[in-house]
Amino acid sequence: MSNFANSVEKNITPLMGKISSNKVIKSLTAGMMYTMPLTLGTSLVAIAANFPVTAWTNWLASSGIKTHMTAVIGGTTDIIALFLAFIIAYNYATLKKEDGVTAGVLSLGSFIILMPQVYKVAEGTSINVLQKSYLGGSGVFVSMLCAILISQIYIYLNRKGLNIKLPESVPEMVSKSLSPTFIAMIIFVVVLAVRIVFGYTEYGNVFDFINSTIAKPIMAMGTSPVSIIIIYALCSLLWCFGIHPSSLTSVLMPVFMTAITSNVNAFQAGTILPYLAFQVTYVYIMVGGTGGTLGLAFDMVLFAKSERFKTLGKLAIIPNIFNINEPIIFGAPIIYNPVFMLPMTLSPIVTGGLGLLFVNLGFYNKFNPTVKLPWTMPAPIVHLLQTGMLAAICITAAIIATAIIYYPFFKYADRQALKEEQAK
Numbered sequence: 001m002s003n004f005a006n007s008v009e010k011n012i013t014p015l016m017g018k019i020s021s022n023k024v025i026k027s028l029t030a031g032m033m034y035t036m037p038l039t040l041g042t043s044l045v046a047i048a049a050n051f052p053v054t055a056w057t058n059w060l061a062s063s064g065i066k067t068h069m070t071a072v073i074g075g076t077t078d079i080i081a082l083f084l085a086f087i088i089a090y091n092y093a094t095l096k097k098e099d100g101v102t103a104g105v106l107s108l109g110s111f112i113i114l115m116p117q118v119y120k121v122a123e124g125t126s127i128n129v130l131q132k133s134y135l136g137g138s139g140v141f142v143s144m145l146c147a148i149l150i151s152q153i154y155i156y157l158n159r160k161g162l163n164i165k166l167p168e169s170v171p172e173m174v175s176k177s178l179s180p181t182f183i184a185m186i187i188f189v190v191v192l193a194v195r196i197v198f199g200y201t202e203y204g205n206v207f208d209f210i211n212s213t214i215a216k217p218i219m220a221m222g223t224s225p226v227s228i229i230i231i232y233a234l235c236s237l238l239w240c241f242g243i244h245p246s247s248l249t250s251v252l253m254p255v256f257m258t259a260i261t262s263n264v265n266a267f268q269a270g271t272i273l274p275y276l277a278f279q280v281t282y283v284y285i286m287v288g289g290t291g292g293t294l295g296l297a298f299d300m301v302l303f304a305k306s307e308r309f310k311t312l313g314k315l316a317i318i319p320n321i322f323n324i325n326e327p328i329i330f331g332a333p334i335i336y337n338p339v340f341m342l343p344m345t346l347s348p349i350v351t352g353g354l355g356l357l358f359v360n361l362g363f364y365n366k367f368n369p370t371v372k373l374p375w376t377m378p379a380p381i382v383h384l385l386q387t388g389m390l391a392a393i394c395i396t397a398a399i400i401a402t403a404i405i406y407y408p409f410f411k412y413a414d415r416q417a418l419k420e421e422q423a424k
Contacts, residue, residue: 023095024148025336028242031088031147032333038076038083039326045072046324046376057374077326078132081139085111088147096155102180103151109184110191111146114198115139116205134207141243142207150187157183210243225281225359229352232282236291237345242335245290256282263369276367277359284355284398285348287379289325292347295402296340297321297328299410306417309410322376332413339413343406350405351398358394367391 049060049069060066089107090100112130119129133139157163163179194206203209235245259275266273273279288294297320300313316327334340358364367387379399383391 027092028336030091032330034087042076079135081143085143089151092151107147107150144242225277225356232285232348240341281355285352291344292402293325293328294320296406298403308417343409
């Protein structure tokens with residue numbers, strides 16, 4: 001494994017050096033890392049709100065506390081695209097030696113302008129709202145795109161001298177705030193034009209255009225285990241570029257539900273489960289969250305040398321055990337980080353393949369699809385309750401496999417982080 005890690009480092013170092021020095025990549029990476037207080041700070045509440053004990057969750061719901069706990073998530077990770085729209089633009093402009101706050105504000109405003117702001121509740125009745133789906137995971141790619149493009153336009157126009165020049169007698173704070181007014185007008189007119197253009201398409205807005213054009217080609221893949229492996233490998237790859245997996249998986253939910261319902265009906269009728277391999281493979285693919293990052297979290301805890309990854313591992317391991325992997329996704333970070341793109345994509349292929357193999361070996365012949373547990377329940381416990389001890393051992397083996405897959409790539413990232421720390 002060590003030799004493989006050295007080989008990976010030797011072969012990818014030149015390419016990654018060029019990529020990592022790119023200001024767009026650096027601003028995207030920094031933007032993700034600045035969201036760590038949101039993802040890490042709310043992980044404890046997320047686990048508590050969805051802790052897999054029925055009596056506990058029932059009490060939270062009946063007491064009304066669940067609503068307040070949900071509000072913590074709703075005001076942070078559920079609207080993470082909103083934060084990214086500002087942070088990434090701020091970082092990019094700062095790297096370009098320009099006013100980061102102005103770039104961030106213009107980006108944030110443009111992001112909201114592009115968003116649907118009217119929701120139809122009934123025929124002839126609409127309300128003015130910002131839909132949370134666009135503020136969260138489904139809007140991450142648009143927010144990053146908006147942040148980079150708007151900040152680039154702002155920088156270009158500012159350097160062309162389109163900012164308002166005020167006399168030196170005007171206080172600096174006033175001058176600085178009024179200076180980009182004309183630039184802001186130009187940017188918002190351009191954004192308005194983009195909104196209008198997409199408004200006349202079948203998609204209605206740029207968010208749905210991106211999500212639909214990505215998702216539609218995948219819908220025809222069906223419910224075979226191989227299809228689900230391919231879909232989630234693609235989801236993991238797209239997540240590396242900031243495109244949330246929900247842009248693909250949301251359109252497949254009716255297919256998933258049909259398969260699960262068919263399995264439940266067959267189980268209750270005492271017949272063979274028609275989609276056993278599909279359902280089990282899906283669970284294996286999603287162990288530890290999209291991309292199987294639980295293995296990476298264990299690598300950090302067990303093998304990290306740098307303080308950065310030691311700390312991240314300690315903070316992220318518990319949420320990741322409960323299938324909450326945003327701390328890893330945004331903290332490593334995984335998004336726009338070429339180091340982790342290959343293992344992130346490879347992990348669901350390997351774990352899905354293991355799940356399919358174990359099904360074919362008969363290890364899941366006693367699988368009970370009627371046992372439905374919260375998504376935060378650790379995978380070995382789920383398999384223990386749904387199938388038995390052998391299945392729990394099998395899914396644990398899959399987690400170990402993800403740790404092995406991530407290890408050489410993690411070691412490279414860890415060495416780089418350690419060098420940076422020692423250089424300070």
